[in-house]
Amino acid sequence: MTIWEMLAVFAAGISAGTINTIVGSGTLITFPVLLAVGLPPVTATVSNALGLIPGSISGAIGYRKELEGQRRRVLKLGAGALVGGLTGATLLLALPSTAFETIVPVLVALALVLVILQPRISKAVQRRRARTGGEARPDGGPLLFTGLMLASVYGGYFTAAQGIIYLSLMGMLLDDTMQRLNAVKNVLAAVVNSIAALFFLFVADFDWTAVILIAVGSALGGQIGATIGRRLSPALLRGLIVTVGTVAIVQLVLR
Numbered sequence: 001m002t003i004w005e006m007l008a009v010f011a012a013g014i015s016a017g018t019i020n021t022i023v024g025s026g027t028l029i030t031f032p033v034l035l036a037v038g039l040p041p042v043t044a045t046v047s048n049a050l051g052l053i054p055g056s057i058s059g060a061i062g063y064r065k066e067l068e069g070q071r072r073r074v075l076k077l078g079a080g081a082l083v084g085g086l087t088g089a090t091l092l093l094a095l096p097s098t099a100f101e102t103i104v105p106v107l108v109a110l111a112l113v114l115v116i117l118q119p120r121i122s123k124a125v126q127r128r129r130a131r132t133g134g135e136a137r138p139d140g141g142p143l144l145f146t147g148l149m150l151a152s153v154y155g156g157y158f159t160a161a162q163g164i165i166y167l168s169l170m171g172m173l174l175d176d177t178m179q180r181l182n183a184v185k186n187v188l189a190a191v192v193n194s195i196a197a198l199f200f201l202f203v204a205d206f207d208w209t210a211v212i213l214i215a216v217g218s219a220l221g222g223q224i225g226a227t228i229g230r231r232l233s234p235a236l237l238r239g240l241i242v243t244v245g246t247v248a249i250v251q252l253v254l255r
Contacts, residue, residue, distance in 0.1 A: 001209055005037040013051060013214035017221020021059030021186055022229035024163020026052065026221075028247070030214055039207055045092065045158065046204045050197035051211045055218025056190035062226020063183035074184055076139050078191050080149035085192035088156020089199040140173040147173075148188065155192040163189055179230055 001009070012033040016026030027048060034044035060067070067074065139145070147169045155162035166185040167178075174181060200206070 001037055006209065006213055008033055009037060009210055009213040010217045013055070013217020014221040014224070015217075016052060016214070017055030017058065017218030018225040018228070019221075020052065020055055020163060020189065020218070021062065021222050021225025022182075022232070024166070024185070024189070025247075026055070026218070027158065034207075034210055037210075039210065042092070043205055043207055044210075046197070046200040047207045047210045048214060049089075049193055049200060050206060051214025052218050053190065053193045053197055054215045055222040056186060056193050058219045058222025059226055060183070060186040060190050060222075062223050063179075063186055063230065066180045066183035066230065067187070070180065070184060073139050074187050077145065077148055077184065077188060080145050081152040081155075081188040081191045082195050084149040084152025085156035085195040086199060088153040088158075088192075089196035090156075091153070092157050092196075093203060140170065144169060144173040152188070152192050155189070156196040162192065182229060 009030075012030045016030045018026075019029065020026035030048050030052070031044055034048060035041065039047065148166060151162055151165040151169065154165070163185050166188055167181060170176075170181045170184065171178065
């Protein structure tokens with residue numbers, strides 16, 4: 001890489017780390033940059049996955065206050081994310097690169113609809129519980145576990161917009177604030193990125209210059225994102241999710 005290409009990758013890492021912590025979809029910034037500097041698609045994907053691990057961990061640390069009291073929830077959902085992430089990483093090397101191109105925009109669009117409708121869905125669920133005398137399950141039950149595990153399969157394969165899918169599922173099935181759910185999302189993303197990257201270490205080729213630049217940049221971005229994200233109101237955070245998700249859909253369709 002030239003010095004300008006290295007600066008571009010570093011800047012993309014900062015941007016990805018910031019937006020991943022707040023919403024998700026940072027891969028839609030780093031992946032095109034890695035392709036632009038000459039990396040093959042699979043090498044770009046695996047280098048990106050490894051480079052974004054520090055950003056995910058940094059973002060989770062930045063949201064540590066919101067993670068208080070969620071240890072059991074994180075451990076259970078994290079186990080599903082680990083299995084899904086490893087499965088997705090395996091599929092990346094086993095399937096054609098075009099395998100998910102049709103379904104991914106549909107998944108992101110569905111996730112955005114759920115994010116938009118989440119307040120109404122939550123109120124409807126609460127009214128139903130009040131009538132039946134049921135209580136909210138703190139871990140979301142089997143439906144959330146299965147949904148997040150399947151989303152993690154996609155995350156291990158490509159990662160773009162996986163955070164949006166996580167937030168839409170948790171917002172619909174968990175009775176909690178958006179900021180606390182965002183904190184869980186950052187931990188799940190860190191789990192998926194880490195297990196996928198560890199798998200890739202043994203079976204795929206990395207561009208270590210790109211990995212280091214994205215790693216340092218995303219770690220800085222994770223702290224920036226945590227500082228900004230926790231100050232956003234639920235409505236503003238939801239609006240940002242929808243905006244970023246819409247951009248993601250357009251880019252995925254046109255790519």
